[in-house]
Amino acid sequence: MVDVLKGLNLEYLAINPASCFRGLHESVVNHGNNQAPEILTCVHEEIACAIAQGYAKIEGRPLGVALHGTVGLQHAAMALYNAYCDKIPIYVLIGNMVDATKRGPGIEWVHSAQDPAALVRDFIKWDDQPGSLQQFAESALRAYKIAMTPPMGPVLLSLDAELQENPIEGPQRPWIPKLPQLRYPVGDAGAVSEVAKLLANAEFPVLVADRMARTQGGMDRLVELAELLQCAVIDQGGRTNFPSQHALNHTFRAKDILRQADVVVGLELGDYWGTLHSFNDRIVRREASITRPDVKTISIGTGDIFIKSNYQDFQRFEGVDVSVMGDGEATLPALLEAVKSQMNADRRSAVQGRGSKLGDGHAKLIEALRSRAAIGWDASPITTGRLCAELWNEIRSEDWSLVGNGLGNIWPRGLWDSRKFYSFTGSSGGIGMGYGAPGALGAALANRKHGRISVAIQGDGDLMYTLGTLWTAAHHRIPLLYVVHNNRAYNQERMHLQVMSGRRMRGLDNVHIGTTLIDPDIDFATVAKGLGVYAEGPITDSKELGPALKRALTLVKRGEPALLDVITEAR
Known part of the structure; x- marks a missing residue:
């Protein structure tokens, strides 16, 4: 099991120590020399999973977490729900004693279950309970691939204590499959071309990004697109998508900007409806659209690819004009090239005045914020x-x-x-x-x-x-x-x-x-x-x-x- 985890390049295994994964724990520190993964000692399972969420936002890949059967998983449930809503990959391992005749009296019974992952299945992406070491090797790589495929999310493997602790029988050792190099899904070329045409010919296009930029490349491509179009950008802050002091950043006057827009492109928006509407519940619950009746709305993202019915993190439905199924960051290079092909010299010159006005507005906004501070x-x-x-x-x-x-x-x-x-x-x-x-x-x-x-x-x-x-x-x-x-x-x-x-x-x-x-x-x-x-x-x-x-x-x-x-x- 440790050799498999090493093949996944997991740097750390965050744990609160528990008897149900003692076999794995011992192998990590002795067979694996407590290196890749290295034990990260936590005093609560919720802390372990939340650490993994923060780590993945910076590193762009999962951190391993080991939890104590049923009770540890219940402690961790809130943190797993956060990661699920935040589209963050977390790699979770829990211990379980599947064969009831092998359980010791008392603790092992109350810390085991027929289907422990049922506790959190509504807000994780995938789970499995391997019945052999070979199945563990294959499920472990499958779990990693699923966790890292947008929309990303937590995955869970339930590890039988006997499988962790018993020696390998027979002459043939389990083999470890290759970890594939993942390529993120890109939006359909025809749809991207259609979006590019709308943007290039718009009077007042607006780009809105939420959980889009995973890397510096994603952020840089958004800057390049905005500067090409000389259009306003609203960064909703799910990630850092756009430089805060850039002249085209109009995050803090979003409603005023969106009222002017004739084309809005949402990149991995968690709440498109909330972006285009005002809502107030101070006296009675009131809502109103803030956009022009003729606005063209476009969504680029993976949010609709994976939705579960019970937990309502997907927000209110917004009927956009064009919905492009593809990872926002991975689709940006193709969109950028398509817009370039639509922007001749005359069009590029024409949008410069729009950019100048937006720059003046940004400068006034920042000065007002400094005065308020x-x-x-x-x-x-x-x-x-x-x-x-x-x-x-x-x-x-x-x-x-x-x-x-x-x-x-x-x-x-x-x-x-x-x-x-x-x-x-x-x-x-x-x-x-x-x-x-x-x-x-x-x-x-x-x-x-x-x-x-x-x-x-x-x-x-x-x-x-x-x-x-x-x-x-x-x-x-x-x-x-x-x-x-x-x-x-x-x-x-x-x-x-x-x-x-x-x-x-x-x-x-x-x-x-x-x-x-x-x-x-x-x-x-x-x-x-x-x-x-x-x-x-x-x-x-x-x-x-x-x-x-x-x-x-x-x-x-x-x-x-x-x-x-x-x-x-x-x-």
Whole structure:
């Protein structure tokens, strides 16, 4: 089994140790010399899977995870759901004792099942329970291929304990199939040509990207296409798809831009309907289209290729004019060449004026954002605008990666100069609490060998779900700076309670009940120190923030994790 995993080039195996995969564990550390895969010790299965999700966003391939039968899989379910919604490949192995007559009394019975993968089958891509070592070899490669084929997602193999532990019988050893070189599906050539013609002749085309760019090549091709067309780009942030300070980036005035569009191309959009409509649920639920009646809408992506019925992550249906089934990044080169062939010299000259106007609009937007970020500069609690400005000031000259953003606002993606596909790793996917800290750590683990500075703006409520992540960061010496956005509340939920109280005209006196994290206040710095991570805080004086960031980043550059507990405004 370990030889097969080595053939898959899995760098790590994230585990919380368990008896049900003791045979595999022993072979990894002794037969495999704890190298490729190397054991990554975690204190909770949800942490292990979330680390794998963050890692894959940077590295572009799975990290292995081993889970403890039924109970470990239940712990990991939330993280697997996040990865499924986020279209991220995770390679999961669980232990199981299939033959009931071989189970020891007590624990082995409650930790085994006839069909353990049934727990999560609605939100993984594929699973199997091999009955022989040869079947394991073949299923292991099949699982990897399925996980890595867009739309990507988690896969799971259930490994019988007897299969892990017993010696190989007979003279013939199982053989390991070849791992194929994967080529991602490209959109139909005719459909791509049709899209190119619409774009080249449009008065005001708009490109909208969500989970599109996996590599720098994907990001660069989108820039080239936008500059050829001199059109606006909206980056919805599922990945870093487009440079934040590029003159054609109009992410933060998306609705105004889309109202003008006569052609909209969506690249791997998770929510096309939500892109083209406004929605408000503050008093009553209201919706309205924000686009022109004659707008032509085009979808390029793999979202419709793999959909399950129970969990509704696929969002509301939008009837687009042209739907191109193909991976967004893989289809971009063909689309770019097709547009070039449609753009003669006169047409290229004609679109320059459109680009100039968009550039002026972008400059005004950035200036307005900078002015807003300066409001309340010396206030306490510290404003999120100053928090992000001070952090940017310390990392702007580094090769940096924002591996977590618990703010939920515009400052980092609006004001920082994001030029690389790893500049920002997107959200959790399923918006499940507890992803932030381990997801950031997985991305930082992947960044480590590239020498990048990894930073995460970490929500306080989210951190309480998976605090044990900090021990893994310290134990494996993964360099990462956590800056805790500590507003001492589940602020999103407090806002919802304010809305409901206002709607029912009951006043706002009680909206703190069940939504705040006070009495006692949580001392994250003390907790982090107890788990082996350098920490400072709580920081309440904005003048102390810059020096504290310098001290913490000095340690991160030396290869250690660090945490700053910053008392901040609500958002």
